[in-house]
Amino acid sequence: MAPTYVSKTEEAIEREVFEGTKKKxxxxxxxxxxxxxxxxxxxxxxxxxxxxKHNLNEDDFHGNGTKRSSKLKNKVGNLKYTTNTMxxxxxxxxxxxxxxxxGAKVDIKVWNPYVEKEDEYSISHVSIQNGGHHDFExxxxxxxxxxxxxxxxxxxICPGFVQVNHEIALGGAIYPVSSPxxxxxxxxVYIFKDPMTNNWWVNYGESINIGxxxxxxxxxxxxxxxxxxxxxxxxxxxxxxxxxHTATCMGSxxxxxxxxxxxxxxxxxxVEQNSQxxxxxxxxxxxxxxxxxxxxxxxxxxxxxxxxxxxxxxxSPWCP
Numbered sequence: 386m387a388p389t390y391v392s393k394t395e396e397a398i399e400r401e402v403f404e405g406t407k408k409k410x411x412x413x414x415x416x417x418x419x420x421x422x423x424x425x426x427x428x429x430x431x432x433x434x435x436x437x438k439h440n441l442n443e444d445d446f447h448g449n450g451t452k453r454s455s456k457l458k459n460k461v462g463n464l465k466y467t468t469n470t471m472x473x474x475x476x477x478x479x480x481x482x483x484x485x486x487x488g489a490k491v492d493i494k495v496w497n498p499y500v501e502k503e504d505e506y507s508i509s510h511v512s513i514q515n516g517g518h519h520d521f522e523x524x525x526x527x528x529x530x531x532x533x534x535x536x537x538x539x540x541x542i543c544p545g546f547v548q549v550n551h552e553i554a555l556g557g558a559i560y561p562v563s564s565p566x567x568x569x570x571x572x573x574v575y576i577f578k579d580p581m582t583n584n585w586w587v588n589y590g591e592s593i594n595i596g597x598x599x600x601x602x603x604x605x606x607x608x609x610x611x612x613x614x615x616x617x618x619x620x621x622x623x624x625x626x627x628x629x630h631t632a633t634c635m636g637s638x639x640x641x642x643x644x645x646x647x648x649x650x651x652x653x654x655x656v657e658q659n660s661q662x663x664x665x666x667x668x669x670x671x672x673x674x675x676x677x678x679x680x681x682x683x684x685x686x687x688x689x690x691x692x693x694x695x696x697x698x699x700x701s702p703w704c705p
Contacts, residue, residue: 431549476617486611502623524585559572631699
C-alpha cells in the first residue's frame, strides 16, 4: 500500500531552482482541507465525501457519453471505449511530448472560479497521456470547481483509483483559496509511475501519497506516457458557441496578461522523461481553444523557471 519507488531528483539543480522560486514567490503551499477543522480519520481508514441520495443516479456517474467516466468505464480491452474527442471542452494548456514520461509535477494556484450551470465544471490540472487524439488513456490530478456533483466521474466515485491515505479527502474543499485582494495559495501535485508495480501514484504537498491507479486498468499507460499537459479546462455544452457562450470561469476568471497575480498560475512544471530525474521540460508548446474567452501567457524565455498564466471569464463583450 505504498510506492516501491520514489523519484530521485537532481538535487543540486532542483534545490537551486526551488530555492530561487521560493524567494521570489509568496504563494503558500496548502496541505489542509476545510473538513479537517472538524476532526480527522484514524490510520487504516480513508475519508470519503457523502453522496446525497438525489445524486445517486446511474446516468450521472456512468457513461452516458458526456461524462468523464467514459475514460475508465471499460478499463481493459477495446480502446474504442475510451474515446474522448474533447467535445464540449475549452482548454488553455502547456503541452510537452517527444519522450517516454513516467511522472509530472506542478505547483497550481488555487482559486474558486464561478461555475454557471449544474452540468458544467472548471478544472486546473496536470495530466499524463498515452494514445492518439481520439483513442487515449490518461491520468490527471489537480483542483476542480463544479456546479453540482452530477457533472461526471471524479475522485472516489470513479471505479479504479485506490486511496491509501487518511489525511486527504478527494473532492474535499481546499482551504484557504486565493482571492484578488488576499494572499495567494497553491497546491503541489505530482503523478508518478512505480516501475515495479506499474501503478500510477498521486502525491500531494510533496509529502503525502494519496493513492494510485492500478497498472492493470490500462493498456498503454501500463508502460509509459507520451504526452504531459498542464493547464485549465472548462466543460460545458456552451463552449465554442457564439453567441451564447458559457460564463463559467477558468482559473481565477481573469485573463492574462493584464494582472499576473490575479490569473490562474502554474509554476515548477516538471517531468520525468526516459526514467531520468525530475526536470524542466526540454520542449513545450501552448494550446488555447478560445483565446477571446480564455487566454494564456507562457513565460519561458529569460527566466530561471517557466511560469504559465491562464484563464478567463468565459462569456464577455469579447466572448459573447
